[in-house]
Structure formats: structure tokens, C-alpha cells
Amino acid sequence: MRPDPWAKPKASAAVAIMPEPGAAPLSQQIRRDPRWADLERLRSSHRMMDAVIDEVSGRRIRIGDHWLADFASCNYLGFDLDEEIMESVVGPIKKWGTHPSWSRLLGSPRLYCDIEEQLTELLGAPDTLVLPTITHIHSSVIPVLAGDGWVFVDARAHKTIYDGAAIAAGQGAVMRRFRANDAGDLERQLRQAPPGASRLICMDGVNSMSGNAPDLPAFARLAREHDALLYVDDAHGFGVIGEHPTAAAPYGHRGNSLVRHVDESYENLVLVAGFSKSYSSLLAFIALPTWLKNHLKVAAPPYLYSGPSPTASLATVLAGFKVNAERGDEIRARLFRKTAQVLETVHHLGLPTPNRSGLPIIEIPVGRADQIDAVGEFLFDRGIYVTLAAYPLVPRREVGFRIQVTAANADDEIEQLCAVLAELVDRFELAPVCERAV
Numbered sequence: 001m002r003p004d005p006w007a008k009p010k011a012s013a014a015v016a017i018m019p020e021p022g023a024a025p026l027s028q029q030i031r032r033d034p035r036w037a038d039l040e041r042l043r044s045s046h047r048m049m050d051a052v053i054d055e056v057s058g059r060r061i062r063i064g065d066h067w068l069a070d071f072a073s074c075n076y077l078g079f080d081l082d083e084e085i086m087e088s089v090v091g092p093i094k095k096w097g098t099h100p101s102w103s104r105l106l107g108s109p110r111l112y113c114d115i116e117e118q119l120t121e122l123l124g125a126p127d128t129l130v131l132p133t134i135t136h137i138h139s140s141v142i143p144v145l146a147g148d149g150w151v152f153v154d155a156r157a158h159k160t161i162y163d164g165a166a167i168a169a170g171q172g173a174v175m176r177r178f179r180a181n182d183a184g185d186l187e188r189q190l191r192q193a194p195p196g197a198s199r200l201i202c203m204d205g206v207n208s209m210s211g212n213a214p215d216l217p218a219f220a221r222l223a224r225e226h227d228a229l230l231y232v233d234d235a236h237g238f239g240v241i242g243e244h245p246t247a248a249a250p251y252g253h254r255g256n257s258l259v260r261h262v263d264e265s266y267e268n269l270v271l272v273a274g275f276s277k278s279y280s281s282l283l284a285f286i287a288l289p290t291w292l293k294n295h296l297k298v299a300a301p302p303y304l305y306s307g308p309s310p311t312a313s314l315a316t317v318l319a320g321f322k323v324n325a326e327r328g329d330e331i332r333a334r335l336f337r338k339t340a341q342v343l344e345t346v347h348h349l350g351l352p353t354p355n356r357s358g359l360p361i362i363e364i365p366v367g368r369a370d371q372i373d374a375v376g377e378f379l380f381d382r383g384i385y386v387t388l389a390a391y392p393l394v395p396r397r398e399v400g401f402r403i404q405v406t407a408a409n410a411d412d413e414i415e416q417l418c419a420v421l422a423e424l425v426d427r428f429e430l431a432p433v434c435e436r437a438v
């Protein structure tokens with residue numbers, strides 16, 4: 001008889017996993033991967049990591065006695081602090097309770113249908129499916145799409161894409177890495193897949209560290225020529241960039257993501273992104289054909305087994321759509337202006353940054369990995385909060401810090417940041433301007 005996978009373990013089975021008498025404590029039994037050493041040191045010693053935020057006031061945060069201007073937030077449009085969006089949660093919570101708690105396969109409050117309908121229209125996509133997070137989507141959808149075929153991952157793709165591809169490899173797919181943003185290298189590797197094998201290409205849209213986007217039309221063309229599916233994670237582009245960019249509005253309009261920004265189609269392309277950045281809400285989506293959406297409803301574990309997003313997040317997504325339609329382009333114009341001011345200072349000071357896009361993600365490598373602690377302390381002391389980009393979050397030669405600008409950063413915060421960057425250049429010897437693929 002086959003064992004029942006849901007059965008409670010018998011007492012004897014539970015005893016079998018107890019440590020032997022006299023065995024080393026669990027902390028010594030777990031072999032620590034030395035790759036995490038730098039990050040572990042920073043986490044335990046640096047004020048800019050694993051911090052407890054005591055209070056926020058606009059885009060300023062208080063940590064203990066220190067008030068700092070926050071340039072580590074991904075709330076690019078400032079929706080987290082928008083009065084209309086904040087007030088939107090009460091009505092739906094009174095109507096639906098705080099959390100639906102059915103798995104989506106059992107049932108979804110109507111709010112979900114409203115979100116998917118409006119999102120599909122905004123993206124101009126064939127259909128959309130929302131799930132709690134992008135991490136959930138990568139870990140569950142990439143293995144379904146890859147099957148026992150070949151999955152090609154951009155070398156600079158987000159860690160959560162790699163994890164999804166690794167799960168796919170564990171389930172029988174062949175995983176290959178291609179050089180970052182290098183369509184030529186990808187094409188060589190696509191040719192190696194045997195005839196008949198399915199091909200899935202996974203990459204970032206706007207890259208979370210460089211702030212640059214790949215040449216999407218080139219990759220989409222390759223996917224179509226090789227009968228492959230292109231899977232793009234545009235977590236940082238959605239909400240910020242959109243259709244019909246012009247010289248006066250370089251980010252484009254409506255914030256409907258990289259695909260529309262470069263006027264691409266969804267043929268052989270699925271787009272993944274989330275609301276946890278620009279829309280300040282816990283929800284994510286995949287834009288896809290309806291037949292695939294229906295297949296994922298039974299084949300992607302989060303739709304069947306995970307709890308859904310809280311009602312407040314569903315409400316703030318819907319309110320976000322309304323604000324985006326009414327004021328989004330004006331907010332993006334403000335975000336562009338603030339970002340341009342910071343980038344102008346960065347270039348004027350000769351600071352290195354890979355950012356060539358003008359988007360609000362500005363990474364500054366510090367040159368020597370051992371300078372990161374001191375640079376971080378220097379910024380903290382001067383009231384600037386950023387993301388420390390330590391190894392292995394970035395390769396060693398790119399260790400530094402990442403500035404993220406949001407529309408909610410006040411002008412005096414931008415000026416403070418620019419003044420502190422000028423001081424930083426005097427104090428530290430930073431890396432030469434770094435040129436790299438993404």
C-alpha cells in the first residue's frame with residue numbers, strides 16, 4: 001500500500017530526527033557557506049542593515065535618535081504615502097474582512113477579478129493572473145513552463161529567477177546561463193538545445209542593480225525565431241516606465257512596463273512584475289494567454305496551496321490604478337526630475353555608476369569591497385539611508401551602495417543627498433566609472 005503523504009508521523013519517526021545524545025548543537029551542524037560572510041558581518045554590525053525603523057515622516061525615517069532621508073525605498077511613485085490610497089483600505093476591509101484566507105482555487109473575492117481586468121487593460125496583454133509575490137511566481141511558474149526542456153537564464157537575472165530555474169532543473173529541465181544581456185551568446189546556446197525540446201529564456205526587465213533594461217526587441221525576436229518563450233521580470237519597470245516615451249516624458253506614459261515602453265508584443269513573451277514596488281502593495285502578476293492562466297490555476301502551487309494577499313493590499317492596488325490613471329504621468333514627471341537632479345550630480349562629481357537609463361535606481365560601486373562599511377557609516381552619519389550592495393548581492397568588483405529615488409522624496413532631501421555625495425568624493429577614493437553589459 002502506498003504511504004499517505006498527509007498522515008501525521010508516528011512517534012517513532014519523530015524520535016528518529018532528534019539529535020543524538022552528545023551531538024553538536026544545531027548551529028554547528030549547519031555548514032555555513034562562506035559566500036555569506038561579508039553580508040553576515042554587515043548584518044550584525046552595520047547600522048544600515050537589518051535596522052529597526054522606529055518612525056516615518058514622509059520619506060524620512062527615524063532609527064533610534066537618527067532621522068535619515070530614505071533612498072532605499074522601492075515605492076517609486078510614493079503610493080505608500082498617498083492619502084487617497086491610504087484611505088482606500090477601510091471600505092474593503094469592512095466589506096471583506098482583513099484577509100480572505102481561501103486559497104485562490106477555492107474562491108477569490110471579486111476584488112481579484114477587478115484587479116485582473118484592469119491590469120490586463122493597462123498592460124494591453126492577452127490576460128493576467130495575480131499571485132501574492134514575484135518570488136512565488138518564479139518558484140512555481142518557471143518549473144511549469146520549463147517542463148523537461150531547456151531553460152536559459154541571463155547571468156545577471158534576479159536571484160529569485162535563478163531559484164525558480166534551479167527548481168525546474170531539479171524537476172528535469174536542463175539549465176544554462178548566458179552572458180548578461182548578450183543576445184549572441186544566448187543564440188549560440190539556443191542552437192545547442194535538441195530539436196523538439198522546449199526552450200524558456202528568463203531575464204530581468206529593468207535590472208534591480210544597474211537600473212538599465214535589456215534590448216527587449218532583440219531577445220523577443222530571438223525567442224520567436226527559435227520557438228522559445230521569453231520570460232521577463234520587470235519588477236522595477238512596472239509603474240515607472242510605459243508606452244509612448246517622448247523627449248518631454250522619457251519614462252513614457254501609464255507606467256505599463258517595459259513591453260509597452262519599447263512597443264513590443266506579447267507573442268512568445270510572458271511578463272512578470274509586482275505591486276510591491278511602485279504600487280506599494282503585496283501582490284504580483286504574470287501577463288499571459290488565457291489558456292496558460294487556466295493551466296497555472298491547477299499547475300502552479302501558490303494558486304492551490306498558498307494563502308492570498310490581504311484585503312488591504314487588494315484595495316491599495318485598485319486605488320493605485322485610479323491614482324495612476326488620474327495623476328500617474330504627473331507623478332512620473334516629478335520622479336524623472338528628481339532622479340535627473342541626482343544623476344546630474346553623480347556625473348558632475350565623476351562618481352561611477354552603471355545607470356545609463358535615467359531610471360531611479362543608481363548604483364555607486366565603491367571600488368574596494370573593504371570600503372563598504374566606512375562608506376555606509378559616512379552616509380548614515382550624514383542622514384542618508386541607502387541599500388548597501390555587498391557581495392554576493394553584486395560581484396566583488398561592484399560592491400557599493402544603491403540609491404533609489406521616489407516621487408515622495410522632498411526636494412530638500414534630494415539636495416541633502418547631492419551635498420553628501422560631494423563630501424563623499426572628497427573623503428573616499430571610489431571606483432573608476434564602471435562599464436558593464438547591463
Ligand SMILES: Cc1ncc(COP(=O)(O)O)c(C=O)c1O
Pocket residue numbers: 132133134135136158160204208233235236274276283284
Ligand atoms: C527583479 C526582482 N524580482 C523579484 C523580486 C521579488 O519580489 P517579491 O517581493 O514580489 O517576491 C524583487 C525584489 O526586490 C526584484 O527586485
